[in-house]
Amino acid sequence: MKFLLTDSGVRNASIRQALVDLLGKPIAEAGALCIPTAGYGGRYGEPGGPWRFISGRSPSPMTELGWKSVGVLELTALPSIDRELWTSWVHAADVLLVNGGDTMYLHRWMRESGLAEMLPTLHDTVYVGLSAGSMVVTPRIGRHFTDGDDTTLGLVDFSIFPHLNDPDSPHFSMAEAERWATGIDRPAYAIDAQTAIKVTEAGTEIVSEGQWKKFDS
Secondary structure, X not given: OEEEEEOOOXXXXXXXXXXXXXXXXXXXXXXXXXXXXXXXXXXXXXXXXXXHHHXXXXXXXXXXXXXXXXXXXXXHHHHHOOHHHHHHHHHHOOEEEEOOOOXXXXXXXXXXXXXXXXXXXXXXXXXXXXXXXXXXXXXXXXXXXXXXXXEOOOOOOOEEEOOOOOOOOHHHOHHHHXXXXXXOOOOEEEEOOOEEEEEEOOEEEEEEOOOEEEEOO
């Protein structure tokens, strides 16, 4: 699987070009499945967020990029759907667009739905994460983001602190990121809204028109 792990979606030309490079073809020729599930989780979950994500009306561009097709894969519904059917949808997609929200809620439903065990087999699929959708593929998210078990999927070998220096969220300052990083026993990145992390078999690359910092373990 190829990853484009964003803070706030495909916010600038550099991130968009990285997406096209991963797809190996224009966005207009690629089929997408969007996964809104994380938007329902946690204390800030509400129905408007997933709707805005699906409809392309959120401030974090994902579904509205001009895809050939866009479908919805709601993870909480998958246990009630024939597995052969929904896995065929996933195999047919060029890209998975994974919403932000509550990371541990998303992690739970990736596990319970069966999608988590499928992801490592999708060698040609591009995974585009948004905030929690990015964090869930890391090994752990850190105590800054949960009071309980912070273990996540571990599909990449680093952790992510998103929303760096967000003016509306003082608890996402660089000082907070540095404190967070002291509790992460692996490489980690703090990224802002104009930054993404591109991961392929060739390695990890920062794509940014904004601010970011790497913390070594």
